[in-house]
Amino acid sequence: MKYLSTRGGDKLLTFEEAVLRGLAPNGGLYIPEHIPQLPSDWQTRWASLSFPELSYEIVSLFVPPTAEEGGIPPADLRALIDKAYGTFRSADVTPLTRVSEYEYCLELWHGPTFAFKDVALQLLGNLFEYFLARKNRAEGKEHAHHITVVGATSGDTGSAAIAGLRSKANLDIFILHPRGRVSPIQEAQMTTVLDGNVHNLAVEGTFDDCQDIVKALFNDAEFNATHHLGAINSINWARIVSQIVYYFAGYFALRRQQPELDMAGVQYVVPTGNFGDILAGYYAKRLGLPMRPLAVATNANDILQRFWATGRYEKEGTGEVHATLSPAMDIMVSSNFERLLWYLAHDTSDAPTEKEKAREAGVQVVAWMEALRAEGSMRVSDAQLALARRDFVAERVSNDETRAAILRYYQPEGTRASYLVDPHTAVAFEAANRLVKSEAYPQVILSTAHPAKFAEAVVSSIASASDEASAQRFFETRVLPKEMHGLLERERRVTPVAPAEQGASKLDRLVARTKEIIEQNVSQ
Numbered sequence: 001m002k003y004l005s006t007r008g009g010d011k012l013l014t015f016e017e018a019v020l021r022g023l024a025p026n027g028g029l030y031i032p033e034h035i036p037q038l039p040s041d042w043q044t045r046w047a048s049l050s051f052p053e054l055s056y057e058i059v060s061l062f063v064p065p066t067a068e069e070g071g072i073p074p075a076d077l078r079a080l081i082d083k084a085y086g087t088f089r090s091a092d093v094t095p096l097t098r099v100s101e102y103e104y105c106l107e108l109w110h111g112p113t114f115a116f117k118d119v120a121l122q123l124l125g126n127l128f129e130y131f132l133a134r135k136n137r138a139e140g141k142e143h144a145h146h147i148t149v150v151g152a153t154s155g156d157t158g159s160a161a162i163a164g165l166r167s168k169a170n171l172d173i174f175i176l177h178p179r180g181r182v183s184p185i186q187e188a189q190m191t192t193v194l195d196g197n198v199h200n201l202a203v204e205g206t207f208d209d210c211q212d213i214v215k216a217l218f219n220d221a222e223f224n225a226t227h228h229l230g231a232i233n234s235i236n237w238a239r240i241v242s243q244i245v246y247y248f249a250g251y252f253a254l255r256r257q258q259p260e261l262d263m264a265g266v267q268y269v270v271p272t273g274n275f276g277d278i279l280a281g282y283y284a285k286r287l288g289l290p291m292r293p294l295a296v297a298t299n300a301n302d303i304l305q306r307f308w309a310t311g312r313y314e315k316e317g318t319g320e321v322h323a324t325l326s327p328a329m330d331i332m333v334s335s336n337f338e339r340l341l342w343y344l345a346h347d348t349s350d351a352p353t354e355k356e357k358a359r360e361a362g363v364q365v366v367a368w369m370e371a372l373r374a375e376g377s378m379r380v381s382d383a384q385l386a387l388a389r390r391d392f393v394a395e396r397v398s399n400d401e402t403r404a405a406i407l408r409y410y411q412p413e414g415t416r417a418s419y420l421v422d423p424h425t426a427v428a429f430e431a432a433n434r435l436v437k438s439e440a441y442p443q444v445i446l447s448t449a450h451p452a453k454f455a456e457a458v459v460s461s462i463a464s465a466s467d468e469a470s471a472q473r474f475f476e477t478r479v480l481p482k483e484m485h486g487l488l489e490r491e492r493r494v495t496p497v498a499p500a501e502q503g504a505s506k507l508d509r510l511v512a513r514t515k516e517i518i519e520q521n522v523s524q
């Protein structure tokens, strides 16, 4: 199995190269050259596997078994996966909770930072470390290959990336967050990690400033060549492949709970921002996992919902993201959507050979991305839109509806149990309710964060059921997990980033200061 760029070019990469590079030099994202085949007896053979065993089976479909092919020998892959999921608090890793007769919640937040990103980043950290060590061994040097991971965060990605990469050999991680603009819990989750290779940078500016600094560093060829920058954002292929697993895990868990269910009638509903979580569901579907069309649930940042309504993918005129109660989904464009676009182009191409189809798809994606850059929008053909609608539906959920959904699930009613959800998960529950119109059918709602991570939104939503003080008390005694007790008081390490003295613009001055800090702190 090799990997190609969504923006074309003949060069195929190995799995190892695709993981270490993250983004293709032509700006494209890596995708597997073909969709692999499931073993014919997967429905029986995989039915009672543990999460790590299932992860091994699925990841192996995309990773060749030898170092020569840029893959991973089976015993090593098993060890990397076991180590990654050994950090989870639940034996099932992603347990499925029944909320009502037809609603099941797939809880993806039992990892170290209580958010779904742990599922991918716990494994990605191990893959980075493994590949770097192997390259160094091959060259007989201990530390020749080192990468400096640099990323911007508004909260969730940063803490999950730090938890995945802390204390890994040959690797430093610098995470930029806007000072004073991430939630107190998220800030503490990042800055109380004191490992020598973890560097938190609190930037005097907004999340967009942080992103612009990171982009400037990646575009600086000289700096990049010296420091071998690595990316951990959701475009890394390893993140997608590790997320495919929980769609299968959810499928088998549901089948065990409801053996009579027609599994082709089950709908997965996914709170969506950068389209990484749900894209893994799309791969699961293409691999052959039975399901209804996947449901995209967005907040007011609704570029995806508008795409499924119109076939036009268009940035909002204001050029600003809406700040919502579900900040991890506050995006202008969804970076992983480019991978779906490639499949829409590929699958509607009438070129005679597979190679030609792939080439045409690359050319089409380049044209679409250029239109998006130049005009702020692009459009797919009617046939491509029909294809997108065969596999997905989409709903947008407002802040008021998010709050109402948190309250509704918290207050037991009828046969439903009380179930407290975070605002991202609430967006998905609201979308799920709306999608079931006349006839109820089973839905698996993906829960992407523990409610304690978004205390303010959760407490204010449930306060109307009692009063603010008892809501707060309930939260502290019943919701806050023990791992978060005392977190806010723990020792922290963080470097402030104020603009340097010299520079043409504020961004230039912030970039200059960030480079100084990286150079002073990187361990090689």
Ligand SMILES: *Cc1c(COP(=O)(O)O)cnc(C)c1O
Pocket: 115, 116, 117, 156, 157, 234, 271, 272, 273, 274, 275, 276, 277, 278, 328, 329, 424, 448, 449
């Ligand atoms: C990142 C994140 C999302 C969005 O996932 P995408 O893969 O970007 O679509 C949703 N909820 C939470 C809590 C997240 O951290």
